[in-house]
Amino acid sequence: MSPTRVTQDHNPLRDPRDKRLPRIAGPCGMVLFGVTGDLARKKLMPAIYDLANRGLLPPGFSLVGFARRDWADQDFGKIVYDAVKAHARTPFRESVWRNLAEGFRFVPGTFDDPNSFDLLAETVKLLEDERGTGGNQAFYLSIPPGSFSTVCEQLERSGLSRPEGDSWRRVVIEKPFGHDLKSARELNDIVEGVFPADSVFRIDHYLGKETVQNLLALRFANQLFEPVWNANYVDHVQITMAEDIGIGGRAGYYDGIGAARDVIQNHLLQLLALTAMEEPVSFAAEHLRAEKEKVLSAVRLPKDLSKATARGQYAPGWQGGEEVIGYLDEEGVAKDSRTETYAAVKLEIDSRRWAGVPFYLRTGKRLGKRVTEIAVVFKKAPHLPFNDTATEELGQNAIVIRVQPDEGITMRFGAKVPGAQMEVRDVTMDFGYGRAFTESSPEAYERLILDVLLGDPPLFPRHEEVELSWQILDPVEAFWAKQKTAPEPYLSGGWGPDSADEMMRRDGRVWRMP
Template structure:
């Protein structure tokens, strides 16, 4: 871990991410005394604001998005004093010297949060260099999208690497900041009961689902050029898969953990064009009802016909000793019945049931890790129903629940960006994504997209409020597997 930075610079400081996540997160860190008293926060964007106008903007964001129990007038007032603002058109070099002047002395360390369109990465990096804002005391974080394929991702990474070496580059995947995602590591490597069966000998299959009830939500321009595979699978879903499948790291640090994750990502079996029709499903929502509300189809929301997928289901394999023969079923989509993110570990059945002759029916154990909206770990185990068993033994599946909200009721639940921003300021790279991880992810995703092109794959329609096209059900059921819903 590096030295804490004394200054934070936010690009895109007037955008929706800043309003909803960044400013409330930074306030939360401030209110809990986790920021250096000397830390200043400088926002920059194209909007022509002065310091006072930006503080008013930030105050309105806090009024809107902070929970009521976190609003403290004195703390908010003190937080706003940390803020200043400098207008900037990042597409040109003009203005970066003024930004450097606004920041002042950065010898105490500068952390930069860069949330801009990919087309501005190059000009922004050059502007930072020209103004002396890319030296050894500066670290930079990059918010997605980092390209739309392997080639464009490499181009962006090469541009960034000209000014910022890998150890000072922090790529954000906000899922890695979620408390329950980090609990995957604690669950696996902090408990002796799981590791002996966390392999092909003990696990039948793994399911990872990230479902959304929303549609485009104002992201039409970005989403239609991206689609579900690049928007969700390339980053969030594959990072979850890597955490589930990784080998035990030697220690809990950025290098060891990311070394093991990239081994998994490089071990993903490529899905060939011949296999793509059998191992992948694409869909696009049409009109229907979500939570009792009638909603339009994707093309209607977009205002034109499109072949962009809003749903993806995949059957993946990790080709190494630990996971040989274990399928990983991945799915994500918009306008699905419920909003949740969860991982399901389906264990293999016991090799022999001693209860069969007495009428007892066994179900294999299942471990469910729910990431959102609730946060819990649930182990489904078999138990005997009470009774004298004169007509046979009755067994029933019962849950052993660890609700993080209940178990840690006295601890405030933090949103992901609080942890990630604090780690950026303090220089801890553990929960950020390394370049070789990103490129391994894109290499696998590009292979799938090539298969879709070769087969002229078009997304199948599904009604809003359903679990996607019927072929997504067939993807698992031909293996005798049912999606957890």
């Protein structure tokens, strides 16, 4: 079989709207800013190769790297080659690589140098003629947000942001989308002052994960779940993103940002919106966004944030059989840093569907295991026709959507224990993607990059969603900033500070143990 041939049997990026045909990008190219960073090396370059290997990129696809390096085109090609060999998910095929590498170019320069961007514009034009890109270009800004303004201004000045004829120009930006509501609005004004709103793609890689998208299928393709997906039956919802690693040398970025801004504002609030939203008219971008924005507009914080939030900072401990240092001992972290590495918050949604149902969001580093999940915990049955001893080990029904690492869905319910006596105990029924489907799930960045090149925006939050999320989080950050105490220490390898457990105990609940 030809290495670039795609069949509907093995292509996980099919177009479900076109009789299961593959979604193949038309003539186009990409300019990648930040080619020396970890994201480009570990995710973006391998994802581009994997898309090419699946036959989902056009034969003339071009990739232009831009960085302050004295590289030639072949030097850049070696960087991409090493990244692909180390991190690509599909087998390495020499013929695919040769065709892809023919479209590699490198432009040396700095973000504030007009001559460098003029050279970039010339390179893009040459590739249009040499590779047949049709003038279609995506500009991927894998760079610090502080540089967005400069790069956008240069793209506008050099004419790179303006398409000609029927061609398109799009810009891709990575989180963080600001550090509060004010900065998010300023950032949006900068980017959308150069590119039209429908040409701006804000990447939240969690939304590209297959399991997150399956949440929509679970809810809206099955009559089994939607009738009980409301306050009549749901007791509460827990959304968790736990990491078992520390900051890993990212002190320059992380210190001063913290867990809430890094994860809750984007990933977890997006998961909340998908969990709580009403059924959209369709899965078109505008309909999905409308329902998510309704949910985020209805989110409210409890009045007493001292009882509805918790924050912590990992202390020395043991993880994976190894002794690890605390956050304050990490290189580049100030000894008096008050940046939280754990954050938890209780939210409520003022809507008919969710009135009275708390949503608990938590995230942290150096926790017991790496896991991201959404747990919908149901109320207990109003009447149990059993004696107390028969149900003393019976908990609450739950549906748990595992986003990573073991993607799937678990249902917890009560069943009789084998034997002569009536004894009911919790059991689980488990669905795992790896076991149920023979085709592998695409990596999130594969899906998202392909969507950018296709101009398909359902998985990308618009600036309205970003601003609504900051409106939710800003009061929490302001409350914490006024506190005179530092974040509560918690042991590495554990599950966070005692204050987080106390927050749940006040409500008569406990955190799930993933």
